[in-house]
């Protein structure tokens with residue numbers, strides 16, 4: 001699904017030199033590379049504060065801790081996403097409230113959020129799934145009306161823009177009260193291990209979070225709040241400093257690959273390709289995910305695997321049906337879209353190094369399946 005080796009070959013010298021600096025100076029934890037990365041990412045994202053941490057799951061957890069959410073507080077999030085989002089809600093003994101998603105953009109449904117709000121609701125966690133911005137205008141309106149926090153899970157969409165109703169373009173992850181991201185190797189900005197970051201424009205929240213990531217310390221050996229050990233290590237920061245200047249180029253490469261895929265599938269009666277908006281730059285294609293309608297998606301998957309084309313079902317089981325998150329509050333009829341998507345979606349290879357001949361082979365193999 002990804003080709004990290006070819007990507008590395010092209011940037012090997014810069015990355016190796018950046019890592020070598022860490023090895024030469026032995027500053028493995030909280031070294032100057034981490035601070036430099038923090039500053040570089042603040043500039044790129046156009047956000048006041050970036051707090052690097054150990055991974056994207058921690059980033060979400062720490063964001064929720066920083067906001068002071070308390071056991072029993074209800075947190076609304078999408079049913080159709082990776083488990084990390086709901087996992088940290090449950091771990092903090094908050095109450096996850098899973099809601100359905102939208103069929104077109106596969107992100108959290110605005111109507112479903114509205115229906116799920118109760119007096120106990122404290123936060124909404126939109127996930128910018130597969131690289132596409134959720135409808136933040138509508139989500140921020142709901143949050144403002146009901147005095148809720150918005151925590152953007154931006155693990156899959158770093159670099160994507162959201163154009164608000166006034167026409168202003170802002171990086172997703174920086175619009176809610178707090179945002180999180182992941183630098184897992186296959187992410188749009190990936191390091192060579194685990195890594196993550198938290199974004200906020202709120203000075204007080206940033207201060208609180210900087211302590212939480214480091215054992216609750218604001219002054220060495222003074223533990224003012226319960227914290228965690230969640231630091232981005234200097235070697236990962238060195239990799240990210242080398243790769244961040246390439247992020248826009250990487251995202252464009254993904255968007256170009258998506259355009260070529262979608263051109264090949266245009267008008268096909270069984271294939272619904274993801275919407276590509278050339279103007280707003282709201283989709284950075286962490287995944288290129290098709291919906292297969294009135295045809296056998298699983299047979300297509302087997303056909304692709306038989307031709308040695310990697311493909312995947314993101315996600316095969318809705319969170320409300322997962323053993324860990326099942327709850328009698330959930331009714332199947334509340335999740336018609338998620339239940340439909342898990343039957344229809346298939347993701348094709350998507351990365352920065354896709355060549356035209358590879359895309360042609362993949363699209364031809366997909367189309368051949370329907371012409372058999």
Ligand SMILES: Cc1ncc(COP(=O)(O)O)c(C=O)c1O
Nearest residue numbers: 055056057082084155182183184
């Ligand atoms: C939507 C979403 N949220 C959170 C995470 C967690 O990130 P990490 O793997 O860095 O902990 C991921 C990672 O796959 C993700 O896709």
